[in-house]
Amino acid sequence: MGEEHSIIEPTDSLSDMCSKFGKLLGKEEPVDASVLIRAINEPGYGINLVTSKNTPESLNALLHAPQNKRYKSSVKQTKSISNFELIKKAAASFILWSKIGFLVVSNEILEKREDACLRCPYLTDPTKTLQKMIPSKKQTGNIGERIGKKVCGVCGCNLQNKLRLSSESCPKKHPEKEDVTRWDEKINYK
Ligand code: SF4
Structure with a gap:
C-alpha cells in the first residue's frame, strides 16, 4: 500500500476515508462507512480486518458481518461536524496504530x-x-x-x-x- 493511501487529510470526506480504508485492506473499492466506523470504535474488529487482508474469505466475512449494521445509524450522524471530526480523528489514529503493528x-x-x-x-x-x-x-x-x-x-x-x-x-x-x-x-x- 502506498503512503498516499494511508494518511487521512483534513479535507477528506467520509467517502475519501472509506476509499483509503479499502486500500489499507488491499481492496480497489471503498469499504462501507459502517465498516470504517465499527473498525475505529472496536479495535478488535479493526485488527481482525487488517490481519485478514490476505485471506479474502475471512476478510469478506468481516466486511459483511451482520454486526456492522449496528453502525449504519451512526453513519447518518456524520452529518454533524463534531461527529464527523471525531470519525476523522479516530480513522487517522487507527491507521497510525496499524502502521506500528497494533502495539x-x-x-x-x-x-x-x-x-x-x-x-x-x-x-x-x-x-x-x-x-x-x-x-x-x-x-x-x-x-x-x-x-x-x-x-x-x-x-x-x-x-x-x-x-x-x-x-x-x-x-x-x-x-x-x-x-x-x-x-x-x-x-x-x-
Ligand atoms: S487531557 Fe490527557 S490526561 Fe486529560 S483526559 Fe485528555 S488524555 Fe486524559
Missing part, C-alpha cells in the same frame, strides 16, 4: 496513563452519539477499566481505547513539568 502499552504504562486521566480536569462523560455508541467495558477497579466510558474533553476520544494504544498521546501539556504531556510522556505533537 499496546504495558500494564504499568496503562495504569500511569489512567491515573493521570482520572485526576485530569478535562475528563468528561460522553455526550456525542458516536461517543456513546463505543462499546466499553463496565467501570470496575481493574487497571484499564477504572475509566469506564469516560472520554477526553480535549480530543473527544474514548479513553478506554486510547489509553492502551502505543501510538496515542495525551493532547495536553503537563501543568507543572516541561516537555511532557499530562501522561508524563514526551511531547510529540506534529
Whole structure:
C-alpha cells in the first residue's frame, strides 16, 4: 500500500476515508462507512480486518458481518461536524496504530496513563452519539477499566481505547513539568 493511501487529510470526506480504508485492506473499492466506523470504535474488529487482508474469505466475512449494521445509524450522524471530526480523528489514529503493528502499552504504562486521566480536569462523560455508541467495558477497579466510558474533553476520544494504544498521546501539556504531556510522556505533537 502506498503512503498516499494511508494518511487521512483534513479535507477528506467520509467517502475519501472509506476509499483509503479499502486500500489499507488491499481492496480497489471503498469499504462501507459502517465498516470504517465499527473498525475505529472496536479495535478488535479493526485488527481482525487488517490481519485478514490476505485471506479474502475471512476478510469478506468481516466486511459483511451482520454486526456492522449496528453502525449504519451512526453513519447518518456524520452529518454533524463534531461527529464527523471525531470519525476523522479516530480513522487517522487507527491507521497510525496499524502502521506500528497494533502495539499496546504495558500494564504499568496503562495504569500511569489512567491515573493521570482520572485526576485530569478535562475528563468528561460522553455526550456525542458516536461517543456513546463505543462499546466499553463496565467501570470496575481493574487497571484499564477504572475509566469506564469516560472520554477526553480535549480530543473527544474514548479513553478506554486510547489509553492502551502505543501510538496515542495525551493532547495536553503537563501543568507543572516541561516537555511532557499530562501522561508524563514526551511531547510529540506534529
Ligand atoms: S488524555 Fe490527557 S487531557 Fe485528555 S483526559 Fe486524559 S490526561 Fe486529560
